[in-house]
Amino acid sequence: MLPYRIPLNDWITAAVNFLEEKLGVVFDLFSVIIYFLVDNLKDGMLFFHPLILIVLIAGITFYLAGWKNALVAFLGLILTENIGLWEAFIETLALVLTAEILIIAAGFPIGIWAARSDRVNSVIRPILDFMQTMPAFVYLIPAVMFFGLGLVPGVVATFVFAMPPLIRLTSLGIRQVPKELIEAADAFGATDMQKLIKVQVPVAKATILAGVNQSIMLGLSMVVIAAMIGAGGLGEDVLRGIQRLNVGQGFEAGLVVVILAIILDRITSSFDSKKA
Amino acid sequence: MEDKIVIRNLSKVFGKNPKMALEALKNGKSKDEILNEQKQTIGVHDVNFTVKKSEIFVLMGLSGSGKSTLQRLINRLHTPSTGEIVIDGIDITKLNPHELRVFRRKHFCGMVFQNFAILPHRTVLENVEFGLELQGVEKDIREQKSLEVIKSVGLDGNEDSYPSQLSGGMQQRVGLARGLAVDADILLMDEAFSALDPLIRRQMQDELLELQEKMQKTIVFVTHDLDEAFRLGNRIAIMKDGRIVQIGSAEEIISKPADDYVKAFVENMNRSAILTAGAIMLPPEETALSGDGPRTIMRKIRKKGLAGILMTDTKKRVKGYIKADRLAAYIKENQSKENIPFDENLVEEAASVNEDTPLTDVINSYTEHEYGPVAVVDSDNRLKGVIVRGAVIAALSEDHIETAE
Known part of the structure; x- marks a missing residue:
C-alpha cells in the first residue's frame, strides 16, 4: 500500500544500540546484582544435602498449606532427586526467586504509585497491557542484546514479563480499600505514610499477595523459556529433550517444572489465609 | 455556652470552577441547572451556624441534601470552596496540610461512620488504639487508655476479637x-447508627446520651432520620439542597416549622416521642404546704373543685399527693378536735416527671398512678408545673401543637 516499507526493524535496532551505548553502566550493575542473587541462592540451597532441603520445603508446605500439599511436595521432590534433576531444579528455583525479589522490589512501589495517582495509572496501564500481551519470546531478543547470553538476560526477561500482575494487583488492591477507611485515617490526622502502612497495604494484603502468586507463576514459565538463551535450569533439559527428540527426557524435566509450580503456588497462595 | 465551631458563609462546589457555579447560584440558577450546564455539583451553599461546646448538634436531611459534605468540611476532609470554619478561634480553612494534620489530632476524635470503617486486620484493642498510635503515643499508655474506653462502651472481654467476629x-x-480514646473534644458521627437494626439503634442512642453526660464532647451528628435527630440533638439543623432550612431545638422545629419542607417532615413524626412534658405542662395550681392543717388543705381542694392536691414543702419540693376523699374521711373521724393534727399517712406517692421527659414516658406514669395530675419537677424535685390527662391527649393530636408553646 505504501510506496516504501516503514523501517520499524531498523529503528528498534538503533534504539537498542543507543541504549546499550549510553546505559552500559546501568546494565553492568544489573548483571552484577542478578549474578550475586542467583549464585548465592543456588549455592546456599545446594550447600544442604537434598534430603534436608526436601524435608524443609515439605515442612514449610505443611505449615502453610496442609498435609496433602506437603505430601505432594515431598514425593515430587524425592522423584526430582531420584531422576537426577535436583541441581537443575535448584537452579530454576534460584532464577525464579531472584526474578521475584526484583519484581517485588520494583513492582510493589510502582503499584503503590499507580494507585495514588490517576495520571501515573493511565500511563502505566497500556505499558502493562503491552508487556503482558507481547509473546514471551520477544523479550529474549532485547535481553540478549543488552546482556548477552546466559542467566542474566533470562532473569531480566522474566522480570519484565512477570512484573505486570504484581503492579496491577497492588494498584487494584489499594484502590479498592474502602473510601471510609481512608477518611477515618485522615480524620485522625494520619500522614500519607501512616495511611499506607497502617491502612492501605494491610487491607489490600490479600490482593497484593495474589499478585505475588501470579507473578511467581508467570516467572516460572518464563524462566523455562529463557533456557533458549542459556539461562540454565530445568528449561535446558526440556530444550535438550526437544532438540534430540527425546520424549522421555523432555517429559521428565517438564514434570519437575510442574512439581515446582505446584509447590510455589501452594505456598504463596496460602500466605494470606494463614495470617488473616 | 462557649462557641466551639463557627461556620460562616461556607460553600462547597464539586467541579473545576467553583466560582462560576457560585456566581450562577447568585443569579438564581438552581442546583440542577448548574449540574446540567456546568457539570458541577453544589455540595453545600452559603451555610452559617455555630456549634456550642458540649452540645450534640444534628445535621438532618435526605440523601443529597449536603449533610455529609457539610460534616466533612468541618474537619476539612473536603476543602471548602469559600467561607470560614472557625474552631476554637482558629480558621482551619487557612491551615496548610501539616498544620491541618496536627489540628485534627488535637481537636477531633476522628469520625464515626455508618459502615463502621474499622480496620479488619486489627483486633478491637488495636483498632481503638489507632488514633493514639498515629499521634505516636507510647504502647503502654495507649493500651491503658484504650482499655478504659473499651470498658466504658461495654466492649470489655472483646479486646482481642477481630471485627468480623462482632455484631x-x-x-x-x-x-x-x-x-x-483520642484526647480531643469534637466528635463527628456520620449516620453512625443508621446501619443498625432498630432495637440496637435505640440502645446505642441511649448509650451515646449516657456517655455524653459524662464526656461532654462537642458532637456533630449526621442523620437522615428525624426521630433520631430529635432524640439526640440539643439542636438540629435541617438541610435541603445544600442549604440549612432551619436550626433549632426539637420543640422549636415541631412547633414552628420554618417552611413547608420542614412541616412535611415533621408531620410524619411520632409526636409522643418528641414532645416533652415541659411543652405541655400547665403552671402549678395551688398546693398543700407541709405545715398546713387538714382543714386548710381541704379548703384549698374545695376552692378548685379537685379530686386531690399535690403537697410541697416551703421550697416547692414535691412531697406527694393527697386524695380529697381520704382527707375528708380523716377530718370526719377527728371532727370533735379543735386542732386536727396532720397525718403523714395521708400523703401518697405522686407521679412525677422531668421537663424533658418525652410524652411517651408521661403516659407511662399515668398508667402507674391512676389518680391525679403528673407533677413536673426539676432536678431538685421542685415543682415546675403539672400535666393533666387531657393535655397529653390534646398534645398528641396535631392541632394542639401551635398552642402548646
Whole structure:
C-alpha cells in the first residue's frame, strides 16, 4: 500500500544500540546484582544435602498449606532427586526467586504509585497491557542484546514479563480499600505514610499477595523459556529433550517444572489465609 | 455556652470552577441547572451556624441534601470552596496540610461512620488504639487508655476479637471507642447508627446520651432520620439542597416549622416521642404546704373543685399527693378536735416527671398512678408545673401543637 516499507526493524535496532551505548553502566550493575542473587541462592540451597532441603520445603508446605500439599511436595521432590534433576531444579528455583525479589522490589512501589495517582495509572496501564500481551519470546531478543547470553538476560526477561500482575494487583488492591477507611485515617490526622502502612497495604494484603502468586507463576514459565538463551535450569533439559527428540527426557524435566509450580503456588497462595 | 465551631458563609462546589457555579447560584440558577450546564455539583451553599461546646448538634436531611459534605468540611476532609470554619478561634480553612494534620489530632476524635470503617486486620484493642498510635503515643499508655474506653462502651472481654467476629452494634462500639480514646473534644458521627437494626439503634442512642453526660464532647451528628435527630440533638439543623432550612431545638422545629419542607417532615413524626412534658405542662395550681392543717388543705381542694392536691414543702419540693376523699374521711373521724393534727399517712406517692421527659414516658406514669395530675419537677424535685390527662391527649393530636408553646 505504501510506496516504501516503514523501517520499524531498523529503528528498534538503533534504539537498542543507543541504549546499550549510553546505559552500559546501568546494565553492568544489573548483571552484577542478578549474578550475586542467583549464585548465592543456588549455592546456599545446594550447600544442604537434598534430603534436608526436601524435608524443609515439605515442612514449610505443611505449615502453610496442609498435609496433602506437603505430601505432594515431598514425593515430587524425592522423584526430582531420584531422576537426577535436583541441581537443575535448584537452579530454576534460584532464577525464579531472584526474578521475584526484583519484581517485588520494583513492582510493589510502582503499584503503590499507580494507585495514588490517576495520571501515573493511565500511563502505566497500556505499558502493562503491552508487556503482558507481547509473546514471551520477544523479550529474549532485547535481553540478549543488552546482556548477552546466559542467566542474566533470562532473569531480566522474566522480570519484565512477570512484573505486570504484581503492579496491577497492588494498584487494584489499594484502590479498592474502602473510601471510609481512608477518611477515618485522615480524620485522625494520619500522614500519607501512616495511611499506607497502617491502612492501605494491610487491607489490600490479600490482593497484593495474589499478585505475588501470579507473578511467581508467570516467572516460572518464563524462566523455562529463557533456557533458549542459556539461562540454565530445568528449561535446558526440556530444550535438550526437544532438540534430540527425546520424549522421555523432555517429559521428565517438564514434570519437575510442574512439581515446582505446584509447590510455589501452594505456598504463596496460602500466605494470606494463614495470617488473616 | 462557649462557641466551639463557627461556620460562616461556607460553600462547597464539586467541579473545576467553583466560582462560576457560585456566581450562577447568585443569579438564581438552581442546583440542577448548574449540574446540567456546568457539570458541577453544589455540595453545600452559603451555610452559617455555630456549634456550642458540649452540645450534640444534628445535621438532618435526605440523601443529597449536603449533610455529609457539610460534616466533612468541618474537619476539612473536603476543602471548602469559600467561607470560614472557625474552631476554637482558629480558621482551619487557612491551615496548610501539616498544620491541618496536627489540628485534627488535637481537636477531633476522628469520625464515626455508618459502615463502621474499622480496620479488619486489627483486633478491637488495636483498632481503638489507632488514633493514639498515629499521634505516636507510647504502647503502654495507649493500651491503658484504650482499655478504659473499651470498658466504658461495654466492649470489655472483646479486646482481642477481630471485627468480623462482632455484631454490627458491637462493631460500631469499636468505632465509637476509637474516637473517644483520642484526647480531643469534637466528635463527628456520620449516620453512625443508621446501619443498625432498630432495637440496637435505640440502645446505642441511649448509650451515646449516657456517655455524653459524662464526656461532654462537642458532637456533630449526621442523620437522615428525624426521630433520631430529635432524640439526640440539643439542636438540629435541617438541610435541603445544600442549604440549612432551619436550626433549632426539637420543640422549636415541631412547633414552628420554618417552611413547608420542614412541616412535611415533621408531620410524619411520632409526636409522643418528641414532645416533652415541659411543652405541655400547665403552671402549678395551688398546693398543700407541709405545715398546713387538714382543714386548710381541704379548703384549698374545695376552692378548685379537685379530686386531690399535690403537697410541697416551703421550697416547692414535691412531697406527694393527697386524695380529697381520704382527707375528708380523716377530718370526719377527728371532727370533735379543735386542732386536727396532720397525718403523714395521708400523703401518697405522686407521679412525677422531668421537663424533658418525652410524652411517651408521661403516659407511662399515668398508667402507674391512676389518680391525679403528673407533677413536673426539676432536678431538685421542685415543682415546675403539672400535666393533666387531657393535655397529653390534646398534645398528641396535631392541632394542639401551635398552642402548646
